[in-house]
Each structure stands twice: as C-alpha cells, then as structure tokens.
Amino acid sequence: MNIFSSFYMKFFLIISGLLCASALIEQVDDTDLVHLITGKDNVIVLFTKDNCVECEELQVVVENIQNELKETIGAVVVKVHNSHMVNLYDSSKEPSLIYFRRGIPLLYFGENKEDEIVHLFTENQEPVVKELSDENFEHLTQAGSGATTGDWFVFFYSTDCVFCLRLHAVWEAVGARLKRRLNVARVDRLGAGISTAKRFRIVESPEFIFLRQGKVFRYTVKDYTPGKLIEFAETGYRRQTHPETVPPEANSINNFFAAQLQALANNPQLLMMASVAIGTFALIIVVVKILAKKKSAKVKKAAKSK
Numbered sequence: 424m425n426i427f428s429s430f431y432m433k434f435f436l437i438i439s440g441l442l443c444a445s446a447l448i449e450q451v452d453d454t455d456l457v458h459l460i461t462g463k464d465n466v467i468v469l470f471t472k473d474n475c476v477e478c479e480e481l482q483v484v485v486e487n488i489q490n491e492l493k494e495t496i497g498a499v500v501v502k503v504h505n506s507h508m509v510n511l512y513d514s515s516k517e518p519s520l521i522y523f524r525r526g527i528p529l530l531y532f533g534e535n536k537e538d539e540i541v542h543l544f545t546e547n548q549e550p551v552v553k554e555l556s557d558e559n560f561e562h563l564t565q566a567g568s569g570a571t572t573g574d575w576f577v578f579f580y581s582t583d584c585v586f587c588l589r590l591h592a593v594w595e596a597v598g599a600r601l602k603r604r605l606n607v608a609r610v611d612r613l614g615a616g617i618s619t620a621k622r623f624r625i626v627e628s629p630e631f632i633f634l635r636q637g638k639v640f641r642y643t644v645k646d647y648t649p650g651k652l653i654e655f656a657e658t659g660y661r662r663q664t665h666p667e668t669v670p671p672e673a674n675s676i677n678n679f680f681a682a683q684l685q686a687l688a689n690n691p692q693l694l695m696m697a698s699v700a701i702g703t704f705a706l707i708i709v710v711v712k713i714l715a716k717k718k719s720a721k722v723k724k725a726a727k728s729k
Contacts (some may be wrong), residue, residue, distance in 0.1 A: 446486050448502040456503055467544065468510040469523045470519040478518040481535050484521065485616040486666035488537045495545050498522065512592040515648065520594055524548060527562040529599060532649040543599060551598035552578075552591075553608040556615035564606070566634045566669045574605040576656045579612040579620055584628035596649040601656055622670050631655075638666040 448469060451459070457468045469485050471478035482502065489500040503509075512528050513519040520531040520540070527550045533539050553563070555577070561567060564575045578594050580587035591609075598607035610616035610626050619625075623632060625640065630640035631657055640660035644651060660666075 445487075446498055448489060449488055450502045450504060453503065453506050453508055456501070456506070457488065459478075459499065459501065460526055460528075460641045461626065463525060465496060465525065465548070466523045467492060467498045467500045468521050468523065469490060469500075469502045470506055470513070470517050470521070471502060471504050472517040473505060475517055475689045479522065481518040484537055484540065487541065491541055492544065495541065496548055498544070501505060501535055511589055514589055514593070522547070527595070530592040530594040530649065532596040547595075547599045547602075550595060551607060552594055553604050553606065555608045555610045556617070558615075560610070560616065560619045561672055564608075564634060565632060566637070567637040567671055568637075572606065574656075575603060576601065576607050576652075577632050577634065578609040579609075579616070579623075579625045579628065579630045579632070580609055581613040581628040583613070587629050590629055590647055593647060593652070594651055598654070600649070600653050605656060618673060622673065624670075633660045635660065637669050639669055640666050 445506055454466065460468070467485075467489075469482060471482060485502075489635070492498050494499055509516050509519050514522050522529040522531065523546050524547075529544075529547055529550075531540060531543060533543065537627065555563060563572065564570050564577075566575065574595070578590070580590070594607070596607060601607055610619055612620035612628060612630075625632075629647070631644065631652070633640040640654050640663050644655070
C-alpha cells in the first residue's frame with residue numbers, strides 16, 4: 424500500500440510540475456522581442472521588473488489567460504524582465520501589458536481582470552486610430568461644417584519627437600476605449616499634415632485637440648496617461664467655457680498652387696523644364712516690348728518728317 428501511495432504521489436507531483444511549467448509565460452530578452460514584434464505574428468508582451476508586487480499580480484492574471492488569448496486571437500504571449508524597451512511604449516513603465524498587432528502597439532489600460540484583458544484585445548485586433556493628412560482631414564472630419572461625422576479627438580505628432588513615439592501605444596488605448604463614441608485620429612504635423620497643423624495653430628509635438636460641433640477644445644494638461652486623455656474627451660472638455668471656432672480651410676486656389684510648387688520641387692527634371700519655359704516666356708515679352716518701342720519710334724519719326 425505504501426509503495427502504491429508513494430508511486431501515485433510522485434506521479435501527481437510530476438503532472439503538477441508539468442502543468443505549472445506549461446502555465447509559465449515564456450521569457451525573452453530585448454533582442455528576441457525585436458524579432459517578434461517586427462515579424463508577422465501578433466504578440467502580447469508583459470513587461471516586468473525586480474521587486475514589483477504589481478508585476479507579480481499581473482503576471483498571474485496573464486498566465487491564467489494566455490492559452491485563451493492564443494486560441495481566440497492567435498497571439499504569442501511572452502514576458503520581458505527589466506527591459507529598456509518599455510520606455511518606448513509606456514511612460515508609466517512596469518508592469519505594462521502591450522498587444523502588438525503586426526508591430527502596432529496597444530497598451531492595456533484597466534484593472535487586472537482576466538475577462539477585461541481578453542475582451543479588450545479580442546475587440547481590437549486591428550488598429551483603431553485613423554491616420555489623417557491634409558488631403559483627407561476635412562473630408563473625413565467635416566470639422567468646418569460642424570463635424571457631421573461625429574466628434575474627433577486628434578493627436579498631432581512629428582517623427583522627430585521621441586516622446587510622441589511613446590504615445591502611440593497610449594493613443595491606441597484611448598482609441599480602443601472611445602471608438603464607439605467618437606473618432607480618434609493622429610496627424611503628422613511636419614509631414615502629410617503640415618497645412619492642417621498650421622490651420623489649427625499647432626506649433627509643438629505632441630498636441631491634442633478635441634473637435635465637437637464646430638468648436639476646438641485644446642488639451643493643455645501635460646498628463647498623457649490614457650485615463651486623463653479619456654476623461655478629457657468624455658467630460659473634461661466641457662470645462663472650457665470659451666472654445667475656439669474651427670478655422671476655415673486655406674484658400675483652395677492657394678492650395679492648388681502650393682501643390683504644384685511642391686510637385687516641381689520634388690521633380691528636378693520638371694523643375695528645369697518649367698524654368699526654361701518661364702525664361703523663354705520672359706524673353707519673348709522683352710523682345711515684344713523692344714520691337715513695340717522701335718515701331719513706336721519709327722511712327723513718331725515719320726510723323727515729324729511730314
């Protein structure tokens with residue numbers, strides 16, 4: 424009897440050990456993480472650090488749902504410990520849970536509840552934030568006509584702003600929470616959205632504006648956590664009793680000529696041809712004026728001789 428008891432006990436311990444081992448999240452280093460998030464797979468990454476009770480609590484939650492996440496959204500679940508890369512995605516740092524959808528990060532924001540994490544990641548397998556430019560801004564937002572497409576919360580960034588890069592995961596978190604109530608977008612203020620940025624007097628990166636019913640509400644608080652940004656879009660904007668009116672679009676004719684000049688600047692051969700054409704046209708005008716003056720002089724001379 425003791426032999427059987429000992430055998431079953433050992434068998435139970437082995438099975439328990441295997442089950443516990445399978446529940447552990449695979450740990451990778453920064454090099455492996457870069458390969459994962461730049462690949463084709465969807466990846467969920469838990470960032471942790473030493474002496475962090477909250478990290479341990481969140482890790483237990485993720486361990487309990489990692490198989491469900493793999494089955495429902497087909498994501499690889501890994502853990503990175505004491506990583507410097509967390510600074511690129513979350514200003515609040517560890518613990519941090521981020522869902523990379525083919526490289527585009529979504530920061531989990533909420534309580535450490537299994538069902539909430541699964542729901543958020545399952546409902547946002549595609550990026551939520553819309554990328555706007557000078558070409559489509561007014562067409563999509565209809566900001567100047569009273570925003571008939573709904574309210575818009577817009578993040579103006581620039582590629583030379585390192586801090587802006589850290590906010591992309593945060594901004595996706597904001598978009599995920601607000602997507603059924605309003606539109607969340609971003610604009611490259613020094614690139615494809617340079618005219619739009621000038622229109623709304625955006626001079627720094629990052630800057631946020633909330634467009635509602637033909638009015639502009641500016642987010643002036645320097646707290647860029649998901650909670651603060653979401654609160655502003657939901658109720659905080661109401662505290663601005665004198666919002667600005669949405670500025671009109673730049674003159675369409677000016678936009679046309681600006682576009683043509685930009686096209687010339689981007690095409691040296693076309694620019695040279697245009698320069699030759701303009702030079703030739705100017706030369707013709709000069710020659711015509713000279714001939715006209717000579718003809719006028721001859722006519723006056725002939726008149727005097729009579």
